[in-house]
Amino acid sequence: MDKVVATAAKAVADIGDGASLAVGGFGMAGVPTALIAALLEQGATDLETVSNNLGVDGFGLGTLLAAGRIRRTIGSYVGNNKEFARQYLAGELELELTPQGTLAERLRAGGAGIPAFYTPAGVGTLVAEGGLPWRYHPDGSVAVMSPPKQTAEFDGRTYVLERSIVTDFALVHAWKGDRHGNLVYRRSARNFNPDCAAAGRITIAEVEHLVEPGEIDPDAVHTPGIHVQRVVHVPDEDKPVEFRTVRS
Template sequence: MGADKVVASAAEAVADIGDGASLAVGGFGLCGVPAVLIEALYERGATGLRVVSNNCGLDGRGLGRLLAAGRIARAMGSYVGENKEFARQYLGGEIEVELMPQGTLAERLRAGGSGIPAFYTPAGVGTLVAEGGLPWRYAPDGSVAVASPPKEVREFGGRSHVLEEAITTDFALVRAAKGDRHGNLVFDKAARNFNPLCAMAGRVTVAEVEELVEPGAIDPDHVHLPGVFVQRVVPLTPEQAADKPIEKRTVRSGEPTARSEEPTVRSDERTVREVRD
């Protein structure tokens, strides 16, 4: 029998995340983001955090909450996106940022969780990713205060590859659609992008789950992430599980259909079709 990993609250689940901790945080934009755990960490007051995530949320949402409060000292990711505060802090020299190709980020997390110390990839060869010089931190006057170092490049099969090191973190925060008491998780659609990889990379992984089920309720063939990678499970309330804001609304152009439907409004996690009465 596996251990029951359910904890009573998000606050309890993040209580030992202290100043300067490194975190791998799942999600993409606002899709699959462990917002409840992030909010609990915000309330805890931990600062000087070193975050690994595809992006840093939006202004006031997701990791954007910690960012706006000045709690993040360093961020590793592949996308600044439309978070104006993230861009402002980076260009103003208030935060150190290591950007990398998105596939490289994913593989560095996966490698860390798999015990692989490093790997070679062709992505980034011939650019500052391999040659060094990417601005990690700017000085107040706009000059580069800290730049990325050059990386080892080797040839395999007549093609150059750059050496990338694996990523592991002190903690990982992820969100799953379903999970059992042993930590086995199932992710919904695009939320399966970075969440499993971040969970693998964390030494202590905390998962907030929209639906908690008993062990055995999930078909083993349907498990996306085995419980061996998860140490704590936080079940969400129905209200918390339903809180999924739309990151950016876009409207499809074209004439209404024969059913007199309005244009489709798309989001990261769902499509909302508004129909005239």
């Protein structure tokens, strides 16, 4: 039952080329930076990531992106990552842009064993009708477009069918975890982490505080240990601020 792995490097050692990864975080909050850094060092390439965004330049998934190690990503936000935008527009990266709530539900459904679900988000747009550019040619023409999705009516309203997401691995960051893999997230750092943790076939959690089984109140657990296969203790992690705002 003890799922603790000594180092982040050992925890990600078996992530191979072409693997799919659900990665927690939103902006700079709750990002599993130690696991991402270990994966960068490990060398796996042609990765497919599922994450709200790809970090920012030089941080989080942005480091894997800058090293050319991500082939495809499913996300909902390009944001302030200039390299992300550059690679996508240059035809170096395939992007399946997904509404943010839909992305969260696709991950949650995957973790719950639900193969697909209907949602009103995207009805009447290219999200449902197809034609979103997933990948460009270097000359700017579209190489791969999104396919049309099935729609249906319920009580007089149209909904679009979205497939759930299950990935080979999930990388998540938690504030506290025990040796059985039970996790607690702190405030906004929870974000996509619980959904990603459930969606991964093998989930690796980095935790700031490692405690013994029984020390976490069962009512306080956000991700039960059944979803987590490996735990790495990462104390004193650096937490940068994306936009620092102070009074003038």
